[in-house]
Amino acid sequence: MKGWGVHLSKRAYNFNAGPAALPLPVLERAQSEFVDFRNSGMSIMEMSHRGAIYESVHNEAQERLLGLLGNPAGYKVLFLQGGATTQFAMVPMNFLKEGQVGSYVMTGSWADKAYKEAKLLGGAHVAASSEEQKFRAIPDLNAIVPAENAAYLHITSNETIEGTQYFKFPDSGKLPLIADMSSDILSHDLDINQFGLIYAGAQKNLGPSGVTVVIAKEELLAESPSHIPTIMRYSTHYKNNSLYNTPPSFSVYMVNEVLKWVEEQGGLAGVEAKNREKAGLLYQTIDGSGGFYRGVAEEASRSIMNVTFRMESEELEKKFIKGAEAEGFVGLKGHRSVGGLRASIYNAVPYESCKALADYMTHFQKTQA
Known part of the structure; x- marks a missing residue:
């Protein structure tokens, strides 16, 4: 290092897009607890996800996340796997009924990927697009018009590739507003009550790769179509507190530690x-x-x-x-x-x-x- 400002512990100036930088205090806490977690004689990576110690961390992380969002009534946190990319498919699989489409706001590469998955799984509609501006801007919110047969309106709140971000969100009326917030979740103040469901891969603002967070109104999670695979139903994970199958336990633990750090930042x-x-x-x-x-x-x-x-x-x-x-x-x-x-x-x-x-x-x- 050649002196570009104060540099602690010779750590790199990390501007990676994801997996991305983690707070140093979180890494240090995790290091101190890595071998022996809560005097169990085991790492959290070694213990059963059905045991009381892990379940307490799991539930604490859910509660802490909702707390940072103002404890909105009627919302549930899920810890899933497969990244936001799997959510591109799970959203239309769970919410598109016969004759319906998902309406998508096209703001760049990630919005396009979500749209294409919906197109494969039943139907997709472009509610607005900034493609003519080479995705250098977020479309005018008043220009966003969902399809008449839309099941939901989907946005990508921050486009990592083009470098654009929503700071106000469209009014979707009675339609659930669904957002991929992988790259800006918890980065600024947010009224979650505007949204039916948000999802985010953890590896940018929430923790390490391996866990995907879904925060949604419970009414949207409670019943999923019976014809889709069990593991792809939101209702499966909702009814089993995200413990239907083995969760990415270390990643969930790290999310909880990052959330503590966010609290410490105000x-x-x-x-x-x-x-x-x-x-x-x-x-x-x-x-x-x-x-x-x-x-x-x-x-x-x-x-x-x-x-x-x-x-x-x-x-x-x-x-x-x-x-x-x-x-x-x-x-x-x-x-x-x-x-x-x-x-x-x-x-x-x-x-x-x-x-x-x-x-x-x-x-x-x-x-x-």
Whole structure:
């Protein structure tokens, strides 16, 4: 490391898009409990998921997550597996009835993947799209029109590849509003009562890979179609408290520890303030570069989780990345489908890492002038 700001324990400046940075205090707590959890003589990875110790962690994590969201009445947390990608299929499998479609707002690569799964499983409709803007913006909320035979309205709250994010959400009326929040869950204050169901892979803001969180109104989870596989029914997991089959126990334990850390940051309001400060620093560096760096997303839609930017040539971008890697920065390449540069600054990425990156960006620009 060559001095780009304060750097503790020689840890990398981690801007990976996922799996992503975890809070250092969480990793240290997990390390201290790894071999002997709660004086059991076992790691939590070794014990039965039917035992009292694991079940207490499991239930605590569910309660803590709902607590951070204001303890909304009538909602249930599920811990599932298969990532958000499996949810792309589970949503239409569970909610599409004959003659119905799922309405999807097309905002980029991940929204498109969800839409295509629904299309395979019965029917999908595009309620609005920003494709003409090359997915550089979130569509006008007033332009989102679900199909008359829609079973639900689906959005992707944050597009990691293009770097756009919703900060207000469409009014879906009586239709359940369903959101893939894999990359921005718990990143800012949220009224969950707007949603019928949200889902998120844990590996960006909630914990390590391996567990997927679903938070939904209980009425949507209680009864699932009997013709779909048992393991794919929300009702199966709802009725069995997510213990129908062996859960990813260590990942659930880590989610609980991350949720404790979020509480220590002042809850969602505290985390949001820090995230906006980090994002503001990087966008200020981009906007103040005189065009040397160019933000990808339109200003009103800029994500506070994934800061995407370009330079005048791919050659210069490669030079930037090579220099950054030599200084201990990790994960700054844009997604392979679009190229460019991307700093993923999820909750656990400290301000010091963003300050170090901003300083490096300024230094790099000066060396190329």
